[in-house]
Amino acid sequence: MHVVATAGHVDHGKSTLVRALTGMEPDRWAEERRRGMTIDLGFAWTGLPSGQTVAFVDVPGHERFVANMLAGVGPVPAALFVVAADEGWMPQSAEHLDALDAFGVAHGLLAVTRSDRAEPGPARDRALAEIAGTSLGMVEAVAVSGRTGAGLDDLRAALDRLVARLPAADPAAPVRLWVDRAFTVRGSGTVVTGTLAAGTVAVGDELLLAPGSRPAAVRAVQSLGRARQRVSGTARVAANLRGVRLEDVRRGCALLTPDRWLSTEVLDVRLHDVRSQQSPARLPAELALHLGSAAVPARLRPLGTGPLGTDTARLSLARPLPLRIGDRGLLRDPGRRQVVAGVTALDVCPPPLTRRGAAAARATVLSTMDGVPDGAAELCRRGLVRAGELRAMGAEPPGPPTAGDWLVDPDRWAALRRSLADAVAAHAAAHPLEHGLPVEAARRRLGLPDPRLVTALVTAPLTVRDGRVTAAAAPELPDRVRAAVEAVRAELAVAPFSAPAADRLAELGLGARELAAAIRAGALTRLADGVYLLPDAAAVAARVLATLPEPFTLSAARQALGTSRRVAVPLLELLDARGTTERLPDSRRRLARTLRHPDT
Ligand SMILES: Nc1nc2c(ncn2[C@@H]2O[C@H](COP(=O)(O)OP(=O)(O)O)[C@@H](O)[C@H]2O)c(=O)[nH]1
Ligand SMILES: [Mg+2]
Numbered sequence: 001m002h003v004v005a006t007a008g009h010v011d012h013g014k015s016t017l018v019r020a021l022t023g024m025e026p027d028r029w030a031e032e033r034r035r036g037m038t039i040d041l042g043f044a045w046t047g048l049p050s051g052q053t054v055a056f057v058d059v060p061g062h063e064r065f066v067a068n069m070l071a072g073v074g075p076v077p078a079a080l081f082v083v084a085a086d087e088g089w090m091p092q093s094a095e096h097l098d099a100l101d102a103f104g105v106a107h108g109l110l111a112v113t114r115s116d117r118a119e120p121g122p123a124r125d126r127a128l129a130e131i132a133g134t135s136l137g138m139v140e141a142v143a144v145s146g147r148t149g150a151g152l153d154d155l156r157a158a159l160d161r162l163v164a165r166l167p168a169a170d171p172a173a174p175v176r177l178w179v180d181r182a183f184t185v186r187g188s189g190t191v192v193t194g195t196l197a198a199g200t201v202a203v204g205d206e207l208l209l210a211p212g213s214r215p216a217a218v219r220a221v222q223s224l225g226r227a228r229q230r231v232s233g234t235a236r237v238a239a240n241l242r243g244v245r246l247e248d249v250r251r252g253c254a255l256l257t258p259d260r261w262l263s264t265e266v267l268d269v270r271l272h273d274v275r276s277q278q279s280p281a282r283l284p285a286e287l288a289l290h291l292g293s294a295a296v297p298a299r300l301r302p303l304g305t306g307p308l309g310t311d312t313a314r315l316s317l318a319r320p321l322p323l324r325i326g327d328r329g330l331l332r333d334p335g336r337r338q339v340v341a342g343v344t345a346l347d348v349c350p351p352p353l354t355r356r357g358a359a360a361a362r363a364t365v366l367s368t369m370d371g372v373p374d375g376a377a378e379l380c381r382r383g384l385v386r387a388g389e390l391r392a393m394g395a396e397p398p399g400p401p402t403a404g405d406w407l408v409d410p411d412r413w414a415a416l417r418r419s420l421a422d423a424v425a426a427h428a429a430a431h432p433l434e435h436g437l438p439v440e441a442a443r444r445r446l447g448l449p450d451p452r453l454v455t456a457l458v459t460a461p462l463t464v465r466d467g468r469v470t471a472a473a474a475p476e477l478p479d480r481v482r483a484a485v486e487a488v489r490a491e492l493a494v495a496p497f498s499a500p501a502a503d504r505l506a507e508l509g510l511g512a513r514e515l516a517a518a519i520r521a522g523a524l525t526r527l528a529d530g531v532y533l534l535p536d537a538a539a540v541a542a543r544v545l546a547t548l549p550e551p552f553t554l555s556a557a558r559q560a561l562g563t564s565r566r567v568a569v570p571l572l573e574l575l576d577a578r579g580t581t582e583r584l585p586d587s588r589r590r591l592a593r594t595l596r597h598p599d600t
Contacts, residue, residue: 102342291329304363324394436470
């Protein structure tokens with residue numbers, strides 16, 4: 001199926017033409033039929049001589065209802081442009097053409113209607129000249145009369161040629177169904193309709209409703225009035241949803257394949273076809289972004305200039321939209337009732353502009369971007385990004401993830417590896433008793449979002465043991481030494497601050513060389529000459545001391561730790577040096593209020 005939107009000035013015969021082609025009534029509301037004027041979107045469809053089916057989204061031409069027109073045209077890839085032979089080019093002819101151009105609609109056809117009332121030549125020539133300068137380019141023109149039926153067969157043939165040129169949509173693409181109508185059907189609940197650009201909606205699908213990510217299960221699907229198990233874009237789709245109340249959904253919402261779309265309130269865009277009379281740099285700041293069937297208040301911040309003036313800008317939206325790189329939309333000035341510019345989304349997840357000069361730097365980056373998703377370029381710019389997030393932006397990951405779902409730019413990775421080595425060395429110097437830098441502390445120090453990235457960064461001579469990154473090689477202890485060290489560790493596990501006495505160490509055969517090896521292996525730590533404890537002794541001591549009334553004396557600390565002065569004195573000095581404890585002028589101590597090393 002193909003979907004084509006009508007466009008053109010009010011009363012130029014759009015609805016009459018759709019009625020004549022399809023035998024269906026596009027003006028659904030009684031008020032529309034009473035006033036003889038389209039107010040809201042209408043839907044109708046017909047077979048073409050080739051056997052193809054074309055559905056029409058019939059739009060209102062009156063300037064008061066331009067927002068409805070934009071919601072109908074936004075998701076549709078082709079337009080049937082209508083101009084009346086007897087009236088010729090009119091204000092909404094121009095406004096609708098501006099909108100099609102801003103959306104980047106590339107396929108179209110001109111119908112010169114009411115040609116029973118006037119010679120169609122002048123209106124046709126003017127319209128073709130106007131259209132030629134837009135994204136539609138050169139289009140076929142057919143003179144018709146919705147009243148007499150003259151030219152309708154030519155129009156059907158021309159529609160066949162038009163739809164044959166439309167690019168095929170990918171049925172496997174993620175679904176983003178922009179809702180253009182929502183209503184309830186007695187006994188079935190909420191139904192939404194929309195133009196499905198690509199992808200497949202099937203009975204039983206678990207989709208998400210944006211904004212808000214409310215789960216929406218597809219209970220039933222219809223297309224062109226018939227129940228279907230599945231419908232692939234491009235198509236008109238009606239979906240009966242479970243879990244969604246009518247008040248939860250309205251025009252401008254979208255049904256999404258889960259995890260495949262980013263909802264964003266901030267995006268960087270390229271402006272094109274800026275139509276404001278003013279200098280482009282002085283575009284109004286408060287605009288409306290129309291994209292898909294949505295219309296959202298948007299604040300515009302110009303960023304950079306190109307050959308035609310302001311060329312890139314940041315948009316801040318009043319509510320989030322599910323957007324991808326390359327999405328086309330338009331900006332309208334609701335006050336002046338005027339299409340201001342088309343936009344192409346360049347970056348749907350842009351960095352904040354907080355530092356001085358950030359906007360100018362951003363403009364330089366944006367000047368290199370064209371709205372065609374490029375996974376490698378995105379990764380290079382970001383340094384670090386989840387593969388799923390990149391896909392949700394519309395870009396393919398350039399390679400396999402480095403850790404978890406994380407992709408890392410090679411240059412960034414090399415720099416991170418150097419930073420990690422530095423951090424481990426600095427930590428070892430500052431904390432000689434600790435066996436390496438905790439992975440979580442390394443993650444924070446490197447500003448990484450996931451500890452798995454730290455682990456992935458570790459290569460020889462660094463290693464990870466017991467949740468810490470260390471530069472010390474982990475030499476395997478000879479069996480005899482290991483047994484002796486394990487005996488010491490077992491004793492310390494029971495009494496963490498009863499450092500083995502010299503004769504106990506001698507009895508186990510642990511001399512200076514063996515003890516040094518045990519320290520390198522991370523099995524023990526040396527607190528002072530001849531004083532050996534488990535590597536986590538300082539942290540355990542801090543927890544014990546935290547239970548004491550403050551300030552406490554050395555003697556109170558010694559008793560709480562269940563140890564002697566031989567251990568307590570160097571241990572407290574170490575804690576003082578690390579800022580865990582604070583030594584007062586009277587030699588009593590308390591735990592420091594702000595720990596200088598909260599990581600450890
Ligand atoms: N004579 C004549 N009148 C037409 C033709 N097409 C539409 N009309 C009339 O023009 C008026 C507006 O038509 P309509 O289809 O509602 O225009 P729309 O606003 O573009 O949808 C109606 O009174 C129609 O009867 C045509 O081909 N010939
Ligand atoms: Mg109409």
